[in-house]
Amino acid sequence: MGIFIGKRTRVIVQGITGSQGSFHTRLMLDYGTQIVAGTSPMKGGAEVHGIPVYDTVEEAVEKHEANASIIFVPAPFAGDAAFEAIEAGLKTVVIITEHIPVKDAIQVMARAKQAKVTVIGPNTPGIIAPNECKLGIMPAHVFKRGVVGVASRSGTLTYEIATGLSVSGLGQSTCIGLGGDPIVGLSFVDVLREFERDRQTRAVALIGEIGGNLEELAAEYLAKEGYTKPVAAFIAGRTAPSGKRMGHAGAIIMGRTGTAASKIEAFKKAGVDVAEKPGDVARLLAERLKKKSISTRCKSEK
Amino acid sequence: MKLYEHESKTIFKKYEIPTPRGELTTSSPQVKEITEKLGVPVAIKAQILVSGRGKAGGILFANSPEEAKSAAGKLLGMEIKGVKVKEVLVEEKIVAKKKELYFGITTDRAKCCYVAIASSEGGIDIEEVAATTPERIIKVFIDPMYGFRSYHAYQIAGKLGYGGGQMRDLATIFFKLYNVAMDYDAELIEINPLIETVEGKFVAADSRLLIDDNSLYRHPEYQKRLISEGETDLSAQELEAQKTGLAYVKLDGNIGIIGNGAGLVMATLDAVQFYGGKPANFLDVGGGASADMMASALNIVLSDPKVEVVFINILGGITRCDEVAKGILEAKKRIGFTKPIVIRLVGTNEEEGRRILTEAGIHFLDSMEEAAMKAVEVAKSGG
Numbered sequence: 001m002g003i004f005i006g007k008r009t010r011v012i013v014q015g016i017t018g019s020q021g022s023f024h025t026r027l028m029l030d031y032g033t034q035i036v037a038g039t040s041p042m043k044g045g046a047e048v049h050g051i052p053v054y055d056t057v058e059e060a061v062e063k064h065e066a067n068a069s070i071i072f073v074p075a076p077f078a079g080d081a082a083f084e085a086i087e088a089g090l091k092t093v094v095i096i097t098e099h100i101p102v103k104d105a106i107q108v109m110a111r112a113k114q115a116k117v118t119v120i121g122p123n124t125p126g127i128i129a130p131n132e133c134k135l136g137i138m139p140a141h142v143f144k145r146g147v148v149g150v151a152s153r154s155g156t157l158t159y160e161i162a163t164g165l166s167v168s169g170l171g172q173s174t175c176i177g178l179g180g181d182p183i184v185g186l187s188f189v190d191v192l193r194e195f196e197r198d199r200q201t202r203a204v205a206l207i208g209e210i211g212g213n214l215e216e217l218a219a220e221y222l223a224k225e226g227y228t229k230p231v232a233a234f235i236a237g238r239t240a241p242s243g244k245r246m247g248h249a250g251a252i253i254m255g256r257t258g259t260a261a262s263k264i265e266a267f268k269k270a271g272v273d274v275a276e277k278p279g280d281v282a283r284l285l286a287e288r289l290k291k292k293s294i295s296t297r298c299k300s301e302k
Numbered sequence: 303m304k305l306y307e308h309e310s311k312t313i314f315k316k317y318e319i320p321t322p323r324g325e326l327t328t329s330s331p332q333v334k335e336i337t338e339k340l341g342v343p344v345a346i347k348a349q350i351l352v353s354g355r356g357k358a359g360g361i362l363f364a365n366s367p368e369e370a371k372s373a374a375g376k377l378l379g380m381e382i383k384g385v386k387v388k389e390v391l392v393e394e395k396i397v398a399k400k401k402e403l404y405f406g407i408t409t410d411r412a413k414c415c416y417v418a419i420a421s422s423e424g425g426i427d428i429e430e431v432a433a434t435t436p437e438r439i440i441k442v443f444i445d446p447m448y449g450f451r452s453y454h455a456y457q458i459a460g461k462l463g464y465g466g467g468q469m470r471d472l473a474t475i476f477f478k479l480y481n482v483a484m485d486y487d488a489e490l491i492e493i494n495p496l497i498e499t500v501e502g503k504f505v506a507a508d509s510r511l512l513i514d515d516n517s518l519y520r521h522p523e524y525q526k527r528l529i530s531e532g533e534t535d536l537s538a539q540e541l542e543a544q545k546t547g548l549a550y551v552k553l554d555g556n557i558g559i560i561g562n563g564a565g566l567v568m569a570t571l572d573a574v575q576f577y578g579g580k581p582a583n584f585l586d587v588g589g590g591a592s593a594d595m596m597a598s599a600l601n602i603v604l605s606d607p608k609v610e611v612v613f614i615n616i617l618g619g620i621t622r623c624d625e626v627a628k629g630i631l632e633a634k635k636r637i638g639f640t641k642p643i644v645i646r647l648v649g650t651n652e653e654e655g656r657r658i659l660t661e662a663g664i665h666f667l668d669s670m671e672e673a674a675m676k677a678v679e680v681a682k683s684g685g
Contacts, residue, residue: 076519101517102409103487109414110446125619139619139650154565155589159619159649160670180564182411209565212411236568239575240584243353247549247564247586276576278569279671 002129002174003149003194003201004092004118005068009133012060012069012090013038014081016048020096021072024137025049028070031134036064057088068092070126070135078122079104086117094135095121098180105183112185119185123248124177125155136177146171147298148285149195151188152207153178153214154248157236160278161207168282170289170296173200180248182211188218196227202294203230203285206272210237211251211258219266230288232273232281235260303513303524306349308391310511313486317478319493321506324393333374336392337367343397346373349389350382356426358382363395396507398500403462404428405476406492406510407444407483416444416483418476420458424495450480471504487517539583539602546598548585555580557681558603558612558641560596562587562621570615573670579678582609589620596629601637610684611642613677615670618649625651627658634662642680646673 001007011028015021016038026049029035037052037060044055054060057069069090073081078097085093086108093112100122112119120127126136130145142159144166152158158177165172176191178184188206195201208215215235222231238260240246264274273284289296305313308326315321325336326349337344348360355361360382364370370392380387404424410417420440423431432439440461444450455473464472475496483491493506513521536544536552543550549564553571557579561567564586571581583606587599603612616626626647633639645666647655659666667673 075516099516101487101520102489102514103484103517106409106414106416106446113414114447137620142619142649152565154563154568156561156563156617156619157565157569160566160569160617163617163648182409183414187412207565209568214412217412234569236565236572238572239581240568240571241551241553244551244584246551246568246584251564251568277573277671279669 001200002127002132003191003198004120004174004176005127005129005133005135007132009034009068009092009135010064010066011035011135012057012064012066012085013051013072014057014069014085015072015074016040016051016053017043017046018072018074022048024072025051027140028134031140033133033135036066057084057090061088061090066090068094068135070094070096072096075099075101079108082108082119083111086111086115090117092118092120092135094124094126095119095179096124096126096137097121098123100181102181102183105181109183109185120176121179121184123181124179124184125158127174127176128172129174130172138175138177142166143175144171145298147173147200147202147296149173149191149198149201149204150175150207151178151191151204152176153209154180154207154236157278158207161205161234161281164279164282165205168286170203170282170286171298173198173298178214180251188214189221192218192221192227196229200298201229202296203232203289205281205285206231206233208233208235208263209248209251210235210240210246210260211248213257215263216266219263219270219272222272223270230273230285230292230294232275232284232288233267234275234278234281235263238264303515303518304351305511305513305524306351307347307509308349308389310509311506313482313511314506314509317482319475319478319482319506320504321509322393322396324391326389326391328378328389330371330374330378333390333392334367334371337364337370340392340394342366342370343395344370345393345395346370346377347391347393348377348380348382348387349391350385350387352383352385355382360387396497396499396505399497400500400502401498402495403498404492404494405479405496406490406494407480407488408490410443413443415446416450418442418444418450418454418458418480420462420476422462428494450477452477468502475504475506482511486511487514487520488512489514539606542602542605543585546595546602548587548595548599548602550602551584552606553581553583554608555582556608556610557677558582558585558606558609559615560585560587560599560603560612561615562589562591562617566615566617570613570670570674573674574613574678577675577678579674579681582606587621591621591625591629593625593628593632596626597633597636600630600633604637604640609641611644611677611680613673614643614645614647615673616647616649618647618651618655621649622651623647623649623655624658627655630664631658631662644673644677644680646670
């Protein structure tokens with residue numbers, strides 16, 4: 001069982017009739033994700049890859065006992081789609097959509113907090129618990145069931161590091177993309193807490209980047225809480241100039257905050273191994289686990 | 303999207319936030335007329351979107367209409383950080399100032415909310431104040447469910463040391479600014495300096511308003527403004543990238559970089575630097591790039607005269623390696639490879655992508671580290 005999702009996750013795809021929604025529904029079904037329904041206003045009664053489509057999430061939940069949703073709705077409507085999922089009582093909501101206005105994202109997060117709902121994203125590749133459930137758009141072949149919990153602010157870079165973990169044999173317990181926007185539902189601290197409790201997770205990889213202070217807050221948490229599992233981090237954007245936005249809306253150095261140097265220093269102080277290159281993350285974690293004589297074998301679950 | 307000072311001040315006026323009297327113009331004889339109308343002294347401010355305008359000489363003062371005209375003559379047509387000044391804002395200069403305050407609203411990522419920030423130490427050194435004496439910065443986090451309320455505004459005014467009628471005037475300005483921020487989807491809005499005059503009045507002397515790009519569909523009046531060359535400090539490559547929808551940032555090295563995914567591209571820049579090279583740019587083709595996008599990306603990077611070698615780093619997830627390979631061939635056909643190219647290509651449809659490249663006699667590598675080293679080596683050997 002991964003964190004936030006697992007074999008028992010029953011998923012609604014919001015925006016299932018769109019090209020992205022339909023395409024990734026196919027891929028998630030192929031992976032074994034239990035998709036029970038889709039929604040698309042005014043398209044109720046249709047079917048996509050054999051999955052029934054409803055006009056509203058409320059109706060889909062009534063008929064199918066879902067507990068999670070994944071949103072592929074276009075940005076102007078994605079905020080409302082998230083509100084709808086929260087009000088319908090779903091517990092995990094993944095927002096794939098990018099370019100959602102910050103004002104809308106702030107409102108969604110406030111509503112989710114009030115209703116105790118986990119929001120992943122927006123602008124995220126999603127979440128995957130290898131061999132159990134994939135709630136996202138990530139390429140499945142780079143992941144392998146294993147013992148490292150991964151939390152990341154980027155997409156492709158996560159695949160790069162996940163590949164390294166898979167090749168090394170460590171694999172991943174759950175891999176979460178926090179999202180590339182300034183306002184996202186989960187912080188590194190939220191995810192670290194879950195990984196600490198998760199039995200399958202023996203070590204954690206954090207993939208950060210310039211901008212914001214989520215990494216510094218994670219370092220503060222790790223130092224204070226006496227985290228029991230080895231943690232390694234990689235920070236992208238060491239050489240990025242300040243004031244220039246590097247693709248992600250969140251990846252921008254403003255004045256003195258958000259530099260890679262500040263994040264790396266904070267992690268080192270907290271006893272976290274900081275990788276110089278993405279390829280070093282797997283090696284650093286393998287060394288730590290070996291030193292602490294922690295098994296890297298993982299009960300296979302089929 | 304950053305608004306010009308005169309644009310944000312027009313909005314302020316609509317919301318009845320006090321601003322200095324002033325007019326926008328493109329001609330220096332008109333500056334003279336405006337100055338005669340306003341009375342001296344005046345400030346003549348270049349309307350450009352580069353930061354550090356004041357320090358770069360973009361704001362001049364004048365004590366007579368003649369002087370104002372010649373100051374405007376100097377500014378209009380002048381280049382500041384590579385940007386030509388086409389318009390100036392002529393404003394009354396507030397001489398009788400008692401204090402310069404700061405007030406702004408932006409987002410707080412960790413708390414997922416808007417935050418109002420104020421300080422009694424406004425002016426051009428506000429960042430310095432924030433860094434060295436954080437106790438002089440007042441912050442009020444705004445609950446997204448309930449918004450910025452009147453008492454928040456009174457609290458801030460009180461903490462800044464104002465009472466009575468001044469508290470009311472200041473709180474009103476804060477409250478109105480919050481309304482502007484919400485109505486215009488501000489990523490950042492600030493009044494700096496917010497001047498207290500000797501008469502005890504408050505005036506927004508300078509303003510900054512950044513609209514969240516993702517919300518522009520809600521603000522059609524600003525949507526269509528295409529930034530053209532000369533109006534901003536963007537390079538020719540950056541403007542071209544903007545047209546094609548590619549995320550490109552110009553840097554000052556000689557190794558051109560193309561990759562898919564912002565995080566991966568940043569990590570690629572870092573790897574190149576790690577091995578002793580200097581990246582010429584950041585270019586993210588994004589997820590699921592087509593052959594056409596790839597060709598445009600190569601075109602942009604190759605058109606930078608400083609580039610001596612191009613490093614393409616693709617990890618196919620949603621992006622398909624065969625599409626990338628086709629794009630590379632397309633670019634080769636269209637513009638030719640004027641410079642050496644180092645390619646790392648792995649992931650979705652890798653075999654097909656590699657077959658296409660091999661048939662065309664283009665070499666590729668497996669690992670990002672290996673490819674970064676190779677690119678640095680080629681750049682050092684002079685391309």
